[in-house]
Amino acid sequence: MEQSKMPLRLRQEVMESGNCARCGLCVGLCPYIKTMNERIAFIHDCNREDGTCYRVCPRTPTNLSDLDKQVFGKERADHGLGNYLEILYARSLNKDLAQAGQYGGVVSTLAAYMVESGESQAAVLTKRQNNSPPTPCLARNREEVLSCSGSNYSASPTLSILNAGVRSGLEKLTIVGRPCQILGLRKMQALTERSEHNMSAKKVDFLIGLFCFWSLETEIYTYLRGKTGSARLLRMDIPQNYGVVTTENGEIQIPIDELRAFIRPTCQSCFDPTSEFADVSVGSTEYDPEWSTLIIRSTRGQEIVNKVCNAGHLETKPYPEERLPLLLNAVINKKKRVLESLSNGKGYEYLELSSDYTQGIEEGGVGR
Ligand SMILES: Cc1cc2nc3c(=O)[nH]c(=O)nc-3n(C[C@H](O)[C@H](O)[C@H](O)COP(=O)(O)OP(=O)(O)OC[C@H]3O[C@@H](n4cnc5c(N)ncnc54)[C@H](O)[C@@H]3O)c2cc1C
Incomplete structure (x- = not known):
């Protein structure tokens, strides 16, 4: 594998290009990579040549x-x-x-x-x-x-x-x-x-x-709150053609196209x-x-x-x-x-x- 500024490449090729799978494996490998609200990002530049973060990422060459x-x-x-x-x-x-x-x-x-x-x-x-x-x-x-x-x-x-x-x-x-x-x-x-x-x-x-x-995408939770109000969400399922959200107040069906809009x-x-x-x-x-x-x-x-x-x-x-x-x-x-x-x-x-x-x-x- 080419050994050129791997952390920088991770940042550009994966994180900033929207390709991050959000597995979380790079978080905690160094103090520079953090997660917030399911997003993963560098909080500081890293100019190292080699980087375990890049090598193990599921979205880098495999x-x-x-x-x-x-x-x-x-x-x-x-x-x-x-x-x-x-x-x-x-x-x-x-x-x-x-x-x-x-x-x-x-x-x-x-x-x-x-x-x-x-x-x-x-x-x-x-x-x-x-x-x-x-x-x-x-x-x-x-x-x-x-x-x-x-x-x-x-x-x-x-x-x-x-x-x-x-x-x-x-x-x-x-x-x-x-x-x-x-x-x-x-x-x-x-x-x-x-x-x-x-x-x-x-x-x-x-x-x-x-x-x-x-x-x-994480925004699904805001969307779901719009549907369920303050009722506690107990379960979510996606049988083939629709979604079902179960709350303490009962079940709400969601059209599959509305859910599909949130696919990463x-x-x-x-x-x-x-x-x-x-x-x-x-x-x-x-x-x-x-x-x-x-x-x-x-x-x-x-x-x-x-x-x-x-x-x-x-x-x-x-x-x-x-x-x-x-x-x-x-x-x-x-x-x-x-x-x-x-x-x-x-x-x-x-x-x-x-x-x-x-x-x-x-x-x-x-x-x-
Ligand atoms: C994002 C996602 C998409 C899925 N898509 C499909 C699909 O297209 N087709 C299909 O057949 N099955 C899919 N599944 C799997 C399915 O929903 C069940 O998880 C699986 O059948 C196991 O059921 P269970 O009763 O044995 O799991 P349970 O005993 O209920 O255990 C579920 C486990 O899933 C883990 N988990 C929950 N959410 C996540 C998450 N977001 N990321 C990682 N782990 C998580 C929990 O830690 C828990 O240990 C998907 C699951 C997830 C999380």
């Missing part, structure tokens, strides 16, 4: 083939879903986690197991704040995990607490993140030089990735709607809100899911064969839209895509 080999020990055969071992449906067997969870509470159940069993000292999560942007949360027990259940559809820079958490002595961490957040963490884990800056991601030993086709432009350049580099990825089934789709990607993911099922916290069932083409089509269509916007000169090109990869997408992804 070689997916190299990362596939580093994380999974092999290149992908499936250009839609990436590397994986198994796809299942899953739901929590813990009543409170299932009830509070977005779709079956799978993510919270995995995270709760990690902190309760001592596999992790804490889980880095995102916590709803009524009708304001959510905040990052270091959950150390089941109650704290439970308090973070449910989806917030803005791009919360959750990882902004990671570097400080590691500096405070945390050794083993679980992370729940959007695909961009998982990508940044894997880029950091892949750095070979040993420096204080590179260490945070190496303390993360279980990565739970969410499906995410797009996230919304940078999400239109993202090739990874299923968190391809996570240990496990979790997303909706698109039709049954009591279950989630669970993609087990790594042997670590398999080991933890087995432990959580054997402990009686999670149940799984086979992924219906007839649903796989639907999932794959949704993912491939998203990737094709990104390729098209790149060929129109509208997209933001940051991934080093081999011809195998782009051809795999054009041909429909499958190839396992």
Whole structure:
């Protein structure tokens, strides 16, 4: 990688150009990068040549083939879903986690197991704040995990607490993140030089990735307040053609076009709607809100899911064969839209895509 004033390039190419995914991983690497109201910015010029901030950013040059080999020990055969071992449906067997969870509470159940069993000292999560942007949360027990259940559809820079958490002595961490957040963490884990800056991601030993086709601008909360008034927001969901906001006073439906107006432009350049580099990825089934789709990607993911099922916290069932083409089509269509916007000169090109990869997408992804 060219070593020229990387922090400056991060500022210009990513932050000031509207390409920041707001993962939060660069926050706390140095005193100059701060977050406010979900935005991330330099508060002071940095003239260093090299910069971990630039190297680990999910929106700076990334070689997916190299990362596939580093994380999974092999290149992908499936250009839609990436590397994986198994796809299942899953739901929590813990009543409170299932009830509070977005779709079956799978993510919270995995995270709760990690902190309760001592596999992790804490889980880095995102916590709803009524009708304001959510905040990052270091959950150390089941109650704290439970308090973070449910989806917030803005791009919360959750990882902004990671570097400080590691500096405070945390050794083993679980992370729940959007695909961009998982990508940044894997880029950091892949750095070979040993420096204080590179260490945070190496303390993360279980990565739970969410499906995410797009996230919304922070202004969504002002818009929602206009709809809900002072009523406390309890839950938000986006079934395919509309949004539903549940408040203490009941449900409000929101036309999908009104929500779409808040989609962050940078999400239109993202090739990874299923968190391809996570240990496990979790997303909706698109039709049954009591279950989630669970993609087990790594042997670590398999080991933890087995432990959580054997402990009686999670149940799984086979992924219906007839649903796989639907999932794959949704993912491939998203990737094709990104390729098209790149060929129109509208997209933001940051991934080093081999011809195998782009051809795999054009041909429909499958190839396992
Ligand atoms: C911005 C966003 C977009 C999504 N888009 C899709 C989609 O297009 N298709 C799809 O199938 N699924 C999507 N999901 C995932 C889905 O909403 C559920 O999170 C997932 O199915 C897990 O459900 P669960 O019941 O197991 O999660 P729960 O047990 O409820 O746990 C949810 C976890 O999500 C974390 N979280 C909440 N908000 C955020 C955030 N903004 N950033 C990072 N982490 C967060 C919390 O820390 C919590 O641990 C999206 C999620 C988010 C946050």
